[in-house]
Amino acid sequence: MKKSTWLISVLLLSSSMALAACGDNNAEGPDNDETDGQEAINEQNNNESNEDGNNNGNDNENNEPAGEAQSGGTITAGMYSAPDHQFNPLFYTTAYDANILDLTFESLVKQDENLEFIPSLAHDWEFNDEFTELTYYLEEDVTWHDGEPFTADDVVFTYTSIADPDYVSAGGVRTNYASTLLGYEDYVAGDADTLEGVEAIDDHTVQFTFTDPNIKALADTSFYIVAEHILGDIPVGEMAEHSSAYTADEIIGTGPFNLTDYQEGEQYILDSYEDYWQGAPYLDSVVWQVVDEAIMTGMLQNDELHLLNRPGGVPAADADDVEAMENVEILEMQDLGYQYMAFKHHHGPNDSLLDKDTWVPNEKVQDVELRRAIAHAINREGFVDGLMYGAGQVMHATFPEASWAYNEDAPIKYDYDVDRANEILDEAGYEWDGDFRTNPEGGEFTLNLDYPTGNEIRERVAPIIQENLQEVGIQVNLNSPREASAHFDRVEENDTEMDMFLAGWSLASGDPDPSGYFLSTAAYNYPRYDDETFDQLMLEAITAPDAFDQDYREEKYNEWSEYFSEQLPVIPLYSQNVIYAHNANLHGITFKTHQILDDAHLWWLEQ
Template identity: 35%
Template sequence: MKIKKSKFAGAIVSTILSLALLTGCGSTSAEIPSNSNSNDSSSSESLLRYAMESSPKGLFSPLLSNTTYDNNINNLVYSPLILLDENNDFKPGLAEKYAFSSDNLTLTFNLRKDVKWHDGEDFTADDVAFTFTSVADPKYTGSRFNEISKVVGAQDYHDGKADSISGIKVIDKYTISFTYSKVYAPALSNFSQRGIIPKHIWSKVDISEWDKQSDLLNKPIGTGPFKLNDFKPDQYVELVKNDNYFGGKPKIDKFIFKVTNTETELSELAKGDLDIVELSSAKEADLKTLKDAGIKIEEKPSANYQFMTMNNNREFFKDKKVRQAITYAINRKGIVDSLLGEHGQVVNTPISLAGWAYPQSGLNNYDYNIDKAKSLLKEAGWTDNNGVLEKDGKKFEVDLMVPTGNKVREQSAPIIQQNLKDVGITVNISTMDVASAMAKTKGQGDYDMGLLGFTLEVDPGDADRYWSSSIANGSQFNFSNFINTQSDELIEKAVSTIDRNERKEIYNKWGQLMNDEVPYVFLYSPNALRAHNPKLQGYKYSAYAVFPDVQNWEISK
């Protein structure tokens, strides 16, 4: 991107050297097309470059993608029935309106009549029915079935006992309804999270082969504000505007996701080679330098949080007092202060800080307290033998698996190790890639403790990983093998209650229960930090809406 000489440009030039010193010399970032340097006043084409720390896999289908990087592409190529705004509130998407029946069991969508697929075909209710029937198909290889599983007939169809889903009804070309077996409050949230795919394309391919269709996946047809133009793995993804987008023609002509080196992306931003950088962590010196150069920094609570799971199948962690003691023993605020500074918060229950349901009171903060931790461990039958805890002749010695790839998480491991050593618990750190760590959590769990992260749902009603039954159902997300009848009852009550105020009271109780049971040590939630080109106008984001109203974003000349 070329920048005309100005006070802003002068400030950028004067700070590049200091940013290079802060972030390291050299760059392994991708080359992008030569015609992409187009944000100067001599060109009528506008371009936005968005930093991406890892390359997408190329699963450009909202029913198959399983990484943030693929999802980012899909969010721009495909449209859902309902959109989320920057406040995480619902707004019309492909559906111009929706309504629940008087018994709250049937949700009916009235679709827009002016929507075209990127190839010019009409978008209709048949596409919606096809999308959600597909995720329940027995041969479907993706992970979205839970989003539709509570619709009448979905489970039978999924199990091969029915030829269709009776609860999905196409009423006419632009009207469709979904009937649930019981009231399901998170329904709207589910429909805001999943883009619709075109029946006229994907119905021609056996669903068991969808994830192998590289030609179709790399040339996706959606209804979103941008079309995929080019994908170079490990380099970039280039999107071009959809002039016929139902939300209005985008003001940015090209949207490029550029795979970058985290060590150099800040200097690239300062030089004008990037327009938006998501900061997973940042030194205050870096932020100050960027601000001094005129770069805009925005910060909001995120939906992500980090935790330390304790395998409840291990004798060490069956006693709640032990889990509470470990939580007291870890200096969580110290971790936040030293590794995140003012850009993160301690979390005390598994509900999103960015959402509407996080309890505002009644939570134990588990402030760092070694004496309290030792007292609880003693109550649980552990005795101190020269600084090492023992019980029934067995030492309290456990392994802590640490997935690589998240610097703050990796840096927190030795702090946790030392904190627990201070109360007599020996921790052996074992690093591995994320896939290996996740594999160890399946079934009964082949691990003692593990540092993991999760993106919490926009609606906590989808937190089925805490259900006791999720273990028997084979869910790998009940990492700690947590079984608690009261928790199950509260989750069930919350998802069957429509009124949000009533639901919030229920989640307060559930959050307090989880806070007391601590199946995990809830560690911290990093804030969502974004640094962006000051010439980018209309830019917005939230924990759950990465590109709200992207068609209105504009780079001024």
């Protein structure tokens, strides 16, 4: 692994950045929010703390007390919203589904506490001298939950499916994992019968070939692997709707637990996989329960809830009460994710997301001066101080402070300034007509804002934004909130009545590259923003050979952040600290900067 180790250290490992969804990896709808995502503090293990962290006196690495691990028992883990019930990793979009997938599916590599890539389904790997080829050597004793062997053919099938011509139109959004592979353009266009960039050398060796030297090769090949023998006969265009995506006993992975039953919107039962390749899990079962934030504290105190993960974690308002519980331990971390308000710059059918000829400009939000005025009018500082009790940060660009790509001086800062917002609107021709302003042509002007349920702070933010904007004369129609899954379906389907929407996003733990969401051709470009300079700066930051120099990448991301803040395709709102909580009798959890669900086979319950 000498070459791979060198590549990591040169390109990625000065980054302490991670979330979703979830890879990328955890997303909450168009979020990788709450993902994934995804996503933290510099080189922090669970036995360390800094000014953003509190480990509540837990000084043992991986939460291990003295004594031997015990087998048996069931734990209940909580999340605030129900999954979207899309348990095919190729098509999931929410962090709630990822809570299930992270325990049932695995990838070739994963990341440790310091965000270094380490083996998972692959035990070793190497690059060629040009860094255009990456060869993985796979574990040989891995089986799927139905007992079938895991092989290199499953890896080829996974990445070929992501590159399939019907993938995006079927709802797939992970194209960034395949788009750098040799032959991708021909394959996705239907001009080639095979994807040249991924090949099974033998049953336990797979080779990825990239069009150009790939500075993100390990991150790009770190997606969940799915089973060819389960999905191979299903056309990619039909996979998302096939029973294998939502029927418990048809969801077959290689992870330590498998989904055996669920009551939709209530609880999801995962039983241990006794033949798991790293050894049978200590726990018998993990039950994910959808809980209301209002009863979360009582459930923790009464030992009814053993683990509270993101999205959400412990609300900051309840943190002191939870920390005082003798039966609960907490850890607070800065999240790599953030909440934002996006503008719908273009409308158009979702099944032609990548066909810009079908995009219709949303004239109501095209004016950059309007977007700048809105940024000044929103009291983001009040969200952090008032709603989060200071457990968060106002965001002025898309890189959290934990990222090596963060530069406090790069973005323009739009502080809360009602006078400045009014001045900008006046100069841009939005004139008062009674209680509200007209558009520059003198017509009635109303912006529609949509938002999801499931995140209490975000739910409270939405009407405040409405009040803030109406204070400067912008009439806002605040649509009734929908369940997260329905909200993000509406966002993805590009509802023509939607002008603005609230969501969250977590940057992937492997690399700060934002192109998976902001590139105009990205499947996750739900705002439908299209700007040549915007795209160019993102692509320059990941294009070899210059991008092998991290100083160069930092410079490009500084330029991109400045341009981002000039144009404001979305308005970053805040990054909320994540406060994890677990029962003191639950041991073996590894708190990583980007997630806590790795190595769940090592969790055990003191009984």
